[in-house]
Amino acid sequence: MAQAPSDMPVLETPVLIIGSSMVAQKGISDCLTIEKHSSTAIHPRAALFHPRTMQIYRELGLYDVMKTESYKHYDKHAGLHAVETLAGKSLGTWMKDINEGLEEISPTSRLFLTQQMFEPLLRDHAVQHGARLRFSTELVDFEQDAEGVTAIVRDMESGAEQRVRAKYMVACDGSRSFVRGKLGIPMQGHGLLSHSLTIYFRADLSRFVEGKYNGVIYVNNPVIRGFFRLDKTGREGFLAVNTAGVRGSEASRYPGKDISNEQARDILRAAIGADVDFEITLLSPWSAVCDVAERFQDGRILLAGDAAHIVTPNGGFGGNTGIQDAHNIAWKIALVLQNQAHPDLISTYEKERWPVVKKTIDQVFVQYIVRTAPELKSEDLEMEDEVPEPWLELGYQYHSRALTTTGFPGGSVMRNPATAKAAPGTMAHHVLLSTTDSKSSSGVDREASEPVPIADLLGHGFVLLCGHKALRWIRAGRRLKGETSTGPTGSSAQDLPKVQVHQVSPAVANHHFYEKYQITPHGSVLIRPDGFVAWADKGQEVGDDNEDLAEDAVARLEGLMVRILCKSAQGLGSADSDNTAVKLSKL
Structure with a gap:
């Protein structure tokens, strides 16, 4: 510098x-x-x-x-369409409704x-x-x-x-x-695909889109390949041009290079496919790259x-x-x-x-x-x-020291979120969940909540979701949270973030949660602040009143947090190092 x-x-x-x-x-x-x-x-x-x-x-x-702002300008059921020209032949639909089926997998x-x-x-x-x-x-x-x-x-x-x-x-x-x-960090991937162009314009294209097309409209004809993005009135939007001219020629990959207003007008007219008055307000060249x-x-x-x-x-x-x-x-x-x-x-x-x-x-x-x-x-x-868009948007899995992942079969980083089970490294799968407010470690004096999307419980810190019979995990979470008179067992725990604890209610509707997260009513799931599952314990029928098992749950949970937060033994004092090694060995 x-x-x-x-x-x-x-x-x-x-x-x-x-x-x-x-x-x-x-x-x-x-x-x-x-x-x-x-x-x-x-x-x-x-x-x-x-x-x-x-x-x-x-x-x-x-x-x-x-x-609210979106629905002023766009239809929530907009799609992705393909046409020869906006005024001409339809070539099919990539996605009829961008939100079809999403309610089952996302809030x-x-x-x-x-x-x-x-x-x-x-x-x-x-x-x-x-x-x-x-x-x-x-x-x-x-x-x-x-x-x-x-x-x-x-x-x-x-x-x-x-x-x-x-x-x-x-x-x-x-x-x-x-x-x-x-920093000298190189890019890798597929390189330059085209010198593309975005044409911003004003025009009334309503007669070509109302009741017919909405959202993104891909155009593919001998003159131009790209897409319109138009609002629901057909009066606001732009045309992105990827290639123009003789298909497959080298020159066709450079529509954005040294483009004149007259050339842009010819391209826009060929994409519309009809004689329409329009005003070009901006030409914005850009590089189409996947790196x-x-x-x-x-x-x-x-x-x-x-x-x-x-x-x-x-x-x-x-x-x-x-x-x-x-x-x-x-x-x-x-x-x-x-x-x-x-x-x-x-x-x-x-x-x-x-x-x-x-x-x-x-x-x-x-x-x-x-x-x-x-x-x-x-x-x-x-x-x-x-692969379908939902796989890319909701079905991927992380792997790192900050998780207890085992990996998807075949080394894949993504699966179908509609059928896959939640596991360490995946984002928390969408279910409606009813929880209880535990007012004592014995599990009595509780009131079940109305079912809410699991996302309502997440995003503001670590969250421990406990099955309705997982009393030892509830107690462990509450001790780590500092709610009981006997604090966490390890001296390192005072530097750990708090864990919000929620007990799943016995409601029949919660069977979707147990099925999706592959745990029993005795099990527990820890979710990170970013909404990704960090760890899950399937649970087994054990004596939750057993003091040794209760202490073991506290030690395991504390050790798990130390692992996720990368608080390795090297970063702790000698006494804490021994405790941490024992806790991690039990995960």
């Missing part, structure tokens, strides 16, 4: 986030985000939000307002909502919860050491520079990431969003994948900053996210070929079989 003037002001922050967009940090207060743009998005990009993403924003209290739906509608909502929420955002501010340089990261940032309006000192830096600075470039960074972490610097992976817009996986990156990072950094987890916990971000992201970019590549560029298929092309 260039030598900074000795009198340059220094600002300290726990976490410095470079770039913002939709990739926001949850759970880290007082972080500083700098964004080189002067405001939130002004163009309608990244319109499709996945159910997993909406689960995250449901935890933040934004889901209802996002649905949230897919939403169409453009960035310029959504980003102000996220910005206001972040500011209300202690985040500091600076627009028109760019990263000039940075360096890191064993204790943190020092960055120089510049106000792009005044030119004033400031030195920022942070314990961690998260780079969300886009596909041409300055941070990734300086992933070789690694997501370098010391105290982490990559997220487009800085870590780049995909084509097919399926809307770019922004959604970035949001899930941030969700995985945030709770881990927060617990480390609170001294409740070992810094090694942060290294599990790459371990968990990289395989899932790699699978995602490979699947988006398949969608690009199938939906837009079938001419790229050849005997030499290595291409996976396409």
